[in-house]
Amino acid sequence: MTGTEAGSYLDSLIRVQAQPPAAHSSPAWLKQLRARALERVGALTVPTTRDEDWRFTDLSPLTRLSWHPVQGAPQLASADLERLSLPEAAARLVFVDGRYAAQHSFNHSGLTVANLPAGMAEHGASVEAHLGRHARFEQDAFTAVNTAFLHDGALIVVARDAVLEAPVQVLCISTQKETASYPRCLVIAQPGSRLTIIEEFAALHQGACFTNAVTEMALADNARVNHVRVQRDSEAAFHIGNCAVSLAHASRYHAVGIAFGARLSRYNLNVLLAEEGAECAIDGLALIGGRQLADSHTLIDHAKPHGLSRQLHKCIVDGSAHSVFNGKIMVRPGAQRTDSSQSSRNLLLSGKARVDTKPQLEIFADDVKCAHGATVGQLDAEEVFYLRSRGLSDAAARMLLTYAFGAEVIGRIGVASLRRRLERAVQAQTSRAA
């Protein structure tokens, strides 16, 4: 217990959360991991706008709220599940308010796609080697809280040289208002394997809730993972996500992150190019309006030579919404022949909307090619005029151009049904705005 108000907020999160039901059956290392995380929770505080990393994202509205324990068994109506399911999926894991819902989950993939406690029986050693090792909780209060509660979670282990073309879906759904959930996901891609994973966060209510998610991915040599993350929390929700990815020799990671929902969302994506020849491509889209705030912080850490990274982050900001982007590219000493480029594009649709963007380069090697660019602006008047000269109304022209701006990122998702669903959502939102 620290003396400060913010510190005690983390403690209040801990107190509300019920102890994992089967905590006694956890292996000793996991108990230790939780205990160490709990210890850090005691030492850390909720960041404030005085912290450089949280300068534009004020968490004080979050710290004024308190959460209730989750009630009853995890349950979903079949219509709701139907709406969120993907026909292409080879496996699905459903978590309702942070708890595993076995009756809604299935696995036809032939890989290990399971709830953590079950999957650990088979893959104990590799889970121990990766869980909590990539998403560091020493300095991050929210990762520490998540780790302190670690119990249910998605575990996906792709065996050596296994290639799964169909996607694996991980659905995290909030059904109860005023609760906090702590989704957790661990992906272990063994050498030469291939996987597409769709992580989706959604709410079935319009009330306030708090989602604090942590995802870890370890890609071994030559592994390839496509990662799509869709955040459609309720408009009163607080969403804080942390994702840490570690890339081994010649592995490839492609991420598409979409943020539509939440009153306040923050996503930290840290990609470590830990060995030579690793590649990553990171795309992001935030489409927000009203009084929403969407904050995305990414770190692409080139630790070894011959790495390649590409990043495109787009924000469409309407109403009095506020988008924040901080994209840091780090080239460590010795990471020669790194090739990195980054682009932040922002569309401001209203006079009250606000964009804060900071692409950032930190380079400690001389033989590198790094570039970044950022733009903020409104729709091009000439493009609107062109469409109007072809008979479209002003509103329709603007809607179409706004849609096209966002569609560039959505188009990079490899799963057709999800792409269509997101395109419809963008259309709905842009036509509402227009």
Add this chain to the structure above:
Amino acid sequence: MSSILQNLVNQPYQHGFITEIESDVAPAGLSEDTIRLISRKKNEPEWLLEFRLKAYRQWLTMEEPGWPNVKYPKINFQAISYYSAPKPKNKLASMDEVDPELLRTFEKLGVPMNERAKLAGVAVDVIFDSVSVATTYKAKLAQVGIIFCSISEAVREHPELVRQYLGSVVPVGDNFYAALNSAVFTDGSFCFIPKGVKCPMDLSTYFRINTENSGQFERTLIVAEEGASVSYLEGCTAPKFDTNQLHAAVVELIALDNADIKYSTVQNWYAGDENGLGGIYNFVTKRGLCKGVNSRISWTQVETGSAITWKYPSCVLRGDNSVGEFYSVALTNHHQQADTGTKMVHIGRNTRSTIVSKGISAGHSSNSYRGLVRMTPAAAGARNYSRCDSMLIGDQCSANTFPYIQASNPAAMVEHEASTSKIGEDQLFYFAQRGIGAEEAVSMIINGFCKDVFQQLPMEFAVEATKLLGLKLEGSVG
């Protein structure tokens, strides 16, 4: 490549010598008494003492900023002597009466002020350790109504002007070092261009830090009234000392309707030796206010010296259609650290700003660009274009870019681009094919890299800057 690229930096500092002149030095330490002493020594009016004390009281409540990307041992502000002036002698009637020792110093620097002033048609207001000792061309400027003098003289002769503008762009409590400067500044330049006057010559000041352990706190204030225009040059060299010296200057520019101010700097203060020992700490606040419509403020800087540079010449674009520009070359070598950039705050409608920044790092140095472009909700039709390029020479140095973009107007456009590169072997090979040695080739490539900025400098400065980069990098490329 690299024997050539490795030899390009080890030129000893050419301007390292100490002039022995009797100095009137205040005891080290900072308190209200020190400030009263400075104010009394300079015969200042009551309001200025109040200004200083207000700044000092704010400074006491402030913390030294920790966010710049630089590392240095903590400064003991009580160990600095805040006042050092050459002993007052009789008023000087002509250049012949200036201390010959002092004149010799300027000659060593290559600035024989009488000759150079005539040759270049430049009026030089020489600052030698905080007190202005000689001013040339004053009469000629006075004919058209321009006031160009030291700030202490301005406080005596034109108190109403100084009082109106001093601290209006950089408030006393703006930041830690600006507050310190406001409390203890000893001298600097004042320039006032009245309505409709185009200044007939480039104005320049040479700063020189002398007297070991005396931090220098310069204050510069330039006001251009409606329709006036001026080009101001600042050039710096410093003698070689082994203890670090703090330099915390404040520069304020004010441009009224249709006025135009161009401020160019070449900074070559002592950067410390190749092991990072010694050198100047250059923590400067420079800000221009485009107060009137259609006004323009342009900053051009070539930063090659100082152990640590912490400097963000900024423009507040308040007048409609006003223009802010920032052109910078920052070169760091050995253990130098630079965290420099600009701020463009767009408030007026249709305001425009351009940022071109070129960073070159060599040796074990660290070079950061940190910039802010803010579009306020009122800045309809505003535009910004930024470009920051970095070049790394050697694998022990670092280049960083931290551009903050804050936009809250949908009708404003912001564009930012940055890139990092090195001198390619294929480029050197191309030069070699044509019989140009590596050292010369590197110098040409670097000059090409910095061309966009050098073009903005007045001619004599451009020549000096080109030479300076060559000297600075000598031995590091190979």
